[in-house]
Structure formats: C-alpha cells, structure tokens
Amino acid sequence: MTNSLFDLTGKVAVITGSTRGIGRAIAEAMARAGAKVVISSRKADKCAEVADAIKSEGWEATPIACNIGKREDLERLVAETKQCYGRIDSLVCNAAVNPYFGPMAQAPDEAFTKIIDSNVRSNLWLCNLVIPEMAERRDGTVIIVSSIGGLKGSSMLGLYCISKAADMQLARNLAVEWGPSNIRANCIAPGLVRTDFARALWEDPKILARAEATYPLGRIGEPEEIAGMAVLLASRAGNWITGQTFVIDGGATIAGG
Numbered sequence: 120m121t122n123s124l125f126d127l128t129g130k131v132a133v134i135t136g137s138t139r140g141i142g143r144a145i146a147e148a149m150a151r152a153g154a155k156v157v158i159s160s161r162k163a164d165k166c167a168e169v170a171d172a173i174k175s176e177g178w179e180a181t182p183i184a185c186n187i188g189k190r191e192d193l194e195r196l197v198a199e200t201k202q203c204y205g206r207i208d209s210l211v212c213n214a215a216v217n218p219y220f221g222p223m224a225q226a227p228d229e230a231f232t233k234i235i236d237s238n239v240r241s242n243l244w245l246c247n248l249v250i251p252e253m254a255e256r257r258d259g260t261v262i263i264v265s266s267i268g269g270l271k272g273s274s275m276l277g278l279y280c281i282s283k284a285a286d287m288q289l290a291r292n293l294a295v296e297w298g299p300s301n302i303r304a305n306c307i308a309p310g311l312v313r314t315d316f317a318r319a320l321w322e323d324p325k326i327l328a329r330a331e332a333t334y335p336l337g338r339i340g341e342p343e344e345i346a347g348m349a350v351l352l353a354s355r356a357g358n359w360i361t362g363q364t365f366v367i368d369g370g371a372t373i374a375g376g
Contacts, residue, residue: 123355124354124355124356125152125350125351125354125355125356126152126153126354126355127149127152127153127154127209127350127353127354128152128153128154129153129155130149130153130154130155130208130209130353131154131155131157131200131204131205131206131207131208131209132146132149132154132155132156132157132207132208132209132210132211132353133156133157133159133196133197133200133207133209133210133211133249134146134149134156134157134158134159134211134213135159135160135185135187135196135211135212135213135214135245136159136160136187136213136214136215137156137158137159137160137166137169137211137213138158138160138162138165138166138168138169139160139165139314139315139316140312140314140315140316140342141213141264141309141312141314141342141345141346142160142211142213142214142264143158143169143342144342144343144345144346145211145213145264145345145346145349145350146158146169146173146180147173147343147346148343148346148347148349148350149209149211149346149349149350149353150173150176150178150179150180151176151178152350152354153178154179154208154209154353155179155180155181155204156173156178156179156180156181157180157181157182157183157196157200157203157204158170158173158180158181158182158183159182159183159184159185159196159214160184160185160214161184161185161186162184163182163184166182166183166184167182169182170182181200181203181204183195183196183199183200187214187237187241187245188233188236188237188241190244193241193244193245193248194248196245197245197248197249201252206252206253206256207249207252207253207259208253208258208259208260208353209259209260209261209262209353210245210246210249210250210259210260210261210262211262211263211264211349211353212241212242212245212246212261212262212263212264212286213264214237214241215237215238215264215282215316216233216234216237216238217234217276217278217279217316218230218233218234219231219234219278219279220275220276220319221275222274222275222277223277223278226277226278230278231278234278234279234281234282235281235282235285238279238282238283238285238286239282239285239286239289242263242286242289243289246261246289246293246304249261250293250297250302253297253300253302254297254300254301254302257300257301258301258302259301259302259303260302260303260304260305260352260353260357261290261293261302261303261304261305262304262305262306262307262349262352262353263286263287263289263290263304263305263306263307264286264306264307264309264345265283265284265286265287265290265306265307265308265364266279266280266283266308266309267308267309267310267366267368267371267372268280268283268284269282269283269284269285269286269287269308269364270284270287270308270364270366270372271372283308286306287306287308287364289304290304290305290306290362290363290364291304291362293362294361294362295362298361298362303352303357303358303360303361304361304362305352305357305360305361305362305363305364305365306363306364306365307345307348307349307352307364307365307367308364308365308366308367308368309340309345309367309368310330310334310339310340310366310367310368310369310371310372311330311334311339311340311368311371312339312340312341312342312344312345313339313340313341313342314342327339330371333371333374334368334369334370334371334374335369335370335373335374336369336370337369338369339369340367340368340369344367345367348365348367352365
C-alpha cells in the first residue's frame with residue numbers, strides 16, 4: 120500500500136460548513152492530498168479567509184458562501200463550482216445546526232423543523248443536485264458527517280440525534296440507489312470533538328470529565344483526527360466502501376458506564 124491510494128490530485132471536493140471545526144480540517148486534509156477544494160459556509164469573508172490560508176500553503180481552494188437551508192443557495196454553490204472547476208468529484212455534507220438543547224418533550228416545533236431541514240433535507244437537496252452528473256461520469260463520492268448521537272439515545276440532544284440517525288440512513292439509501300452508477304456514499308460519526316459547534320459540551324467541566332473518564336483513550340477528539348477518514352473515503356483506498364457509517368470516537372460507543 121502506497122500513498123497513491125490516498126492521492127486526490129485533480130479531484131474537486133465541495134465541503135459544506137468548512138470554515139471551522141471538522142469541516143475545515145477535512146478541507147485542509149483533502150487539499151493537502153491534492154484536491155481542489157471549495158470552502159463553503161454562510162459568511163463569505165470566513166470562506167475567503169480559509170481559502171486564502173489553504174492557498175498560502177500552495178494548495179488550491181475556492182470560497183463560495185452558501186446557506187444550506189436555502190435551496191437557491193445550494194443551486195448556486197453547485198453551479199459556481201462547476202463554472203470554476205467543471206465538475207464535482209467528492210461532496211462532503213458537513214454543515215449542521217442544533218438550536219435546541221434539552222428534553223424532547225419541551226422542544227418547540229420550530230426547533231425540530233430547523234434541525235431536520237438543515238441536517239437532513241439540505242443534504243438530500245445537495246446530493247440530488249450533485250450526484251446525477253457524477254453518475255453520468257460513473258465516478259463520485261458522498262460523505263455525510265453524522266455523529267455517534269445517531270447511534271445512541273440522549274436526554275438533552277434527542278432531536279439532533281434523530282437527525283444524525285437519519286443522515287446514516289440517507290447514506291445507505293444513496294449507496295443503494297446510486298451504486299449501479301459507481302457512486303459511493305458513506306457517513307462519518309464522530310464522538311465529542313473540540314469544535315466551536317460542540318463548545319457547550321466540552322466547556323462544561325462535568326461533561327468533559329465524564330467523557331474523559333469513559334472514553335477508553337481518555338480524551339475527546341480534535342478536528343484533524345476526523346479528517347483522515349474523509350480522505351480515505353474520497354480516494355482510491357475507499358473504492359469498495361459504500362453505505363457505511365464509520366465511528367471515530369476514541370472508543371466512546373464501546374465503553375461501559
């Protein structure tokens with residue numbers, strides 16, 4: 120096995136929610152593997168900042184701002200990427216929201232609607248916009264960043280966990296529907312990672328201490344520790360992997376307690 124298995128030279132990758140955290144780490148890793156990456160989030164200035172940082176290292180990146188909750192923004196993201204690079208080889212659906220932290224019984228309907236719309240429906244929209252052209256070329260990969268929350272119950276993150284379980288099923292359905300066209304679709308399910316998105320969790324001393332005590336590796340994750348799996352799934356090394364959910368969680372889901 121050589122590094123050529125993980126070479127993304129010439130590939131075009133679109134990563135949503137890629138101005139910080141796991142999304143940014145994935146974009147940086149893919150760029151360093153040779154991919155031309157599209158940096159996307161709601162704020163154009165942040166997209167440009169991250170793209171410039173990647174380009175300063177000698178890699179290729181293009182910023183395209185996009186609000187994943189707006190179909191017209193997703194259509195523009197796809198159109199501008201194709202205008203710039205001609206195609207999309209790898210789609211990474213990373214952007215997500217969680218406007219509510221608490222028991223499901225007390226959750227407002229609008230919070231559940233927003234979570235499902237942003238974390239599931241927008242991914243389906245984007246896949247439906249991107250995959251048909253991949254299928255014409257008989258080459259392409261979809262990676263959805265889910266969460267171990269989709270595999271477990273939660274007393275405070277129930278709605279979010281439902282959306283992340285749905286993302287796992289979305290990947291399985293995409294794999295079945297588009298597999299005959301040589302399209303691969305998979306999920307990555309991280310545990311607790313030190314990102315701004317999860318700050319409310321890891322900045323809470325009790326939650327952090329509990330995680331560090333129960334995770335077999337004794338610590339929470341860092342964004343760059345998730346990125347390698349995305350490179351694998353987008354590369355030749357992952358050519359026979361589809362419809363799967365890959366847990367990267369320091370052992371959290373296999374630990375007792």
